[in-house]
Amino acid sequence: MSTTTEAVPKKKLSPRRRAQRIRWVQYAILGLVVVVLALTVNWSEVQRNFFDVEDIKLTFTSGLGTAVKNTLVYTAGAFVIGLVLGTVLALMRLSSVGPYRWIATAWIEFFRGLPALLVLLAFGSLSIAFPGLIIPFDPYGTVWLGLGIVASAYMAETIRAGIQAVSKGQVEAARSLGMTAGIATRKIVLPQALRIVIPPLTNELILLIKDSSLVFILGISASGFELTKYGRDLGNQTAGLTPLTVAGLCYLFITLPLSILVRRMEARQKKER
Amino acid sequence: MTASSTRSGAPVVEVTDLHKSFGSNHVLQGLNTTIHQGEVVCVIGPSGSGKSTFLRCINLLEEPTSGSIKVGGDEVTDPDCDIDAIRRNMGMVFQQFNLFPHLSVLDNCTVAQTTVLKRSKSEAQAKARENLEKVGLSDKADAYPAQLSGGQQQRVAIARALSMDPQLMLFDEPTSALDPELVGDVLSVMRRLASEGMTMFVVTHEMAFAREVADRVIFMDGGNIVEEGAPSQVIGDPQEERTRVFLQRVLDPTHVDPGAEDAAYNKRHEHDTTGNGFTAPHDTHGHYGGGAFG
Numbered sequence: 001m002s003t004t005t006e007a008v009p010k011k012k013l014s015p016r017r018r019a020q021r022i023r024w025v026q027y028a029i030l031g032l033v034v035v036v037l038a039l040t041v042n043w044s045e046v047q048r049n050f051f052d053v054e055d056i057k058l059t060f061t062s063g064l065g066t067a068v069k070n071t072l073v074y075t076a077g078a079f080v081i082g083l084v085l086g087t088v089l090a091l092m093r094l095s096s097v098g099p100y101r102w103i104a105t106a107w108i109e110f111f112r113g114l115p116a117l118l119v120l121l122a123f124g125s126l127s128i129a130f131p132g133l134i135i136p137f138d139p140y141g142t143v144w145l146g147l148g149i150v151a152s153a154y155m156a157e158t159i160r161a162g163i164q165a166v167s168k169g170q171v172e173a174a175r176s177l178g179m180t181a182g183i184a185t186r187k188i189v190l191p192q193a194l195r196i197v198i199p200p201l202t203n204e205l206i207l208l209i210k211d212s213s214l215v216f217i218l219g220i221s222a223s224g225f226e227l228t229k230y231g232r233d234l235g236n237q238t239a240g241l242t243p244l245t246v247a248g249l250c251y252l253f254i255t256l257p258l259s260i261l262v263r264r265m266e267a268r269q270k271k272e273r
Numbered sequence: 274m275t276a277s278s279t280r281s282g283a284p285v286v287e288v289t290d291l292h293k294s295f296g297s298n299h300v301l302q303g304l305n306t307t308i309h310q311g312e313v314v315c316v317i318g319p320s321g322s323g324k325s326t327f328l329r330c331i332n333l334l335e336e337p338t339s340g341s342i343k344v345g346g347d348e349v350t351d352p353d354c355d356i357d358a359i360r361r362n363m364g365m366v367f368q369q370f371n372l373f374p375h376l377s378v379l380d381n382c383t384v385a386q387t388t389v390l391k392r393s394k395s396e397a398q399a400k401a402r403e404n405l406e407k408v409g410l411s412d413k414a415d416a417y418p419a420q421l422s423g424g425q426q427q428r429v430a431i432a433r434a435l436s437m438d439p440q441l442m443l444f445d446e447p448t449s450a451l452d453p454e455l456v457g458d459v460l461s462v463m464r465r466l467a468s469e470g471m472t473m474f475v476v477t478h479e480m481a482f483a484r485e486v487a488d489r490v491i492f493m494d495g496g497n498i499v500e501e502g503a504p505s506q507v508i509g510d511p512q513e514e515r516t517r518v519f520l521q522r523v524l525d526p527t528h529v530d531p532g533a534e535d536a537a538y539n540k541r542h543e544h545d546t547t548g549n550g551f552t553a554p555h556d557t558h559g560h561y562g563g564g565a566f567g
Contacts, residue, residue, distance in 0.1 A: 173367060
């Protein structure tokens with residue numbers, strides 16, 4: 001730390017002037033990159049491949065609505081399962097009963113350590129492995145379970161952190177009013193913990209929306225296509241990337257508002273503290 | 274109201290040979306006392322003397338290591354004892370208020386009534402409003418804790434505890450986290466409670482309050498009860514040297530006691546080194562503060 005003061009050159013440029021000059025150099029480089037790109041890229045080719053007007057029309061009219069709906073349904077179901085299971089697992093991890101803690105820890109480490117794709121594949125093959133086993137609401141049930149269980153592992157850790165962020169004094173106050181541990185958890189700790197974890201859980205939801213694209217690996221009939229599978233299939237037909245581009249924009253249309261929402265909530269929580 | 278007349282009340286809490294250790298730290302070293310119906314007992318003493326731990330043992334927020342605590346004849350430390358039922362009869366007021374931030378002031382005062390005492394919502398709200406009135410905050414019923422000052426929060430905390438109709442109120446340094454100008458409101462609420470005959474066990478640094486309101490003062494130091502008796506005796510005419518030194522320091526903070534300064538310095542230093550091995554107090558070169566962390 002002391003060497004930096006020695007290294008200052010004789011010819012003095014004030015630190016602010018120097019920072020200003022460095023900033024200008026960076027602007028110049030960025031501007032140059034933009035100019036070079038604009039001149040070298042074949043824009044008509046880009047337009048034909050990614051934004052073909054006819055293909056956009058085709059994408060909108062061949063069932064984009066169903067694909068969006070399916071993406072949302074897959075995500076919502078998995079989120080609900082993840083949330084319920086995650087809350088139970090979080091409480092188990094914080095339990096005074098040893099076996100609960102072990103089971104929850106094993107579950108969380110197991111499903112966090114596996115690729116979601118593999119878990120989904122496994123659930124998709126369950127009915128082949130165990131003939132007679134029927135997962136209800138197929139194919140939705142399979143997706144909900146597969147993605148939901150993976151999500152539960154992540155959510156459990158988030159919720160556990162939320163519960164632990166509720167100060168010990170809250171439990172003490174609740175217990176000293178004569179509340180049992182159960183009532184104190186339900187009425188005092190969980191409502192506060194859930195409020196704390198709403199922003200990270202919304203991030204979890206965004207991840208799930210994107211993970212719902214993994215459904216493409218399951219052999220699902222066209223009525224069950226979600227956005228990615230839909231865009232890919234249509235892209236194969238039209239021999240272009242436009243349907244996938246449209247599908248991608250649909251994802252952003254859903255996820256960006258959520259991201260903004262999370263940022264707002266985080267800012268508000270910071271203010272409240 | 275003299276000490277002798279109020280002490281004729283039935284014993285509410287009987288503490289016998291209470292010990293508490295945190296690891297190797299022997300915080301309470303054999304306490305004995307009895308709190309009688311209608312009595313106001315103030316516990317004073319230097320920080321670290323075990324006063325708060327003593328109070329927290331009474332409603333089992335801390336588990337005693339050994340000894341006996343009887344509340345209304347029930348042995349609190351007995352595993353068969355229904356601690357929730359005992360806590361219901363004991364209000365507790367914390368230094369940090371510990372109001373429930375997600376509930377309105379009114380709901381703070383009703384949540385335990387409806388869930389624990391199974392009172393109807395209207396009954397609970399009537400009781401809550403009555404107690405908010407008592408602490409002078411009936412106009413804040415719909416506010417949330419974060420919208421209140423510290424003094425108001427502490428008064429809500431008192432109303433919340435009173436709404437359970439407790440037989441005994443425990444106060445754990447109720448004014449220590451407050452700005453000086455807010456202390457008076459809380460103390461006057463407590464004074465009024467005392468005059469209404471509430472049994473109170475108060476850990477406090479407010480000597481004037483203890484002297485005025487308490488029927489009995491307990492001075493603790495090093496995990497022991499050093500001296501106890503009427504406030505005029507313990508605060509007015511202390512018999513023990515440790516009590517005298519403590520009171521001198523509290524009542525006249527400008528008084529410099531060289532021995533105490535050293536002890537405080539050593540304690541700070543000890544804390545720093547055990548904390549992170551960072552010996553800032555001894556660092557006379559100043560480059561830690563100026564360079565790496567500046």
